[in-house]
Amino acid sequence: DIQMTQSPSSVSASVGDRVTITCRASQGVSNWLAWYQQKPGKVPKLLIYSASSLQTGVPSRFSGSGSGTDFTLTISSLQPEDFATYYCQQANSFPLTFGGGTTVEIK
């Protein structure tokens, strides 16, 4: 099974900050990597697919990069509505696996 490791597990940041979250796969997943945002009590929302493609309707301050085993989600200028938990997920092979999540908190 492919293990997905996210870091950090939590980050405190201020509005306007640049935030970077990393995701490492235990083996190569090509570019079959997605990022999701989940706010408390809400359904997860797809942000990025194929490592760097922005889902329709997602603000351009979100971007993804990487391939193989190392990936990054960047929020270029954090907005109040971005405080949430973010998950990476590999879609390369079954069993499909998620990272443990990164919570972005208000500093």
Added chain:
Amino acid sequence: EVQLVESGGGLVQPGDSLRLSCAASGFTFSNFWMTWVRQAPGKGLEWVASINKDGSGEYYVDSMKGRITISRDNAKSSLYLQMNSLRAEDTALYYCVRYTRPFDYWGQGTLVTVSS
């Protein structure tokens, strides 16, 4: 508008069975793989099972393999998850999700609580 509406969750005792359903609308159901993803209270996301477009291929998480069966009825645009021999650790919110590699549309979830 894509809609996925789950039902069938509830409070059951350890060892019981439960069948979850998901009614899909707003897209051609038979053209898409479908998936169940769960989330235990206060925990992260866990993929549970996926099924291909015509139902001929099924994939399961190891921790539930042998206890669950995913199925679909394309004529009814419906997805199902039969869960048997439920355990306390199966307590979670179960989401019905459309799978396009990634998971692009999610239902609101149905809560399964396993407790004596």
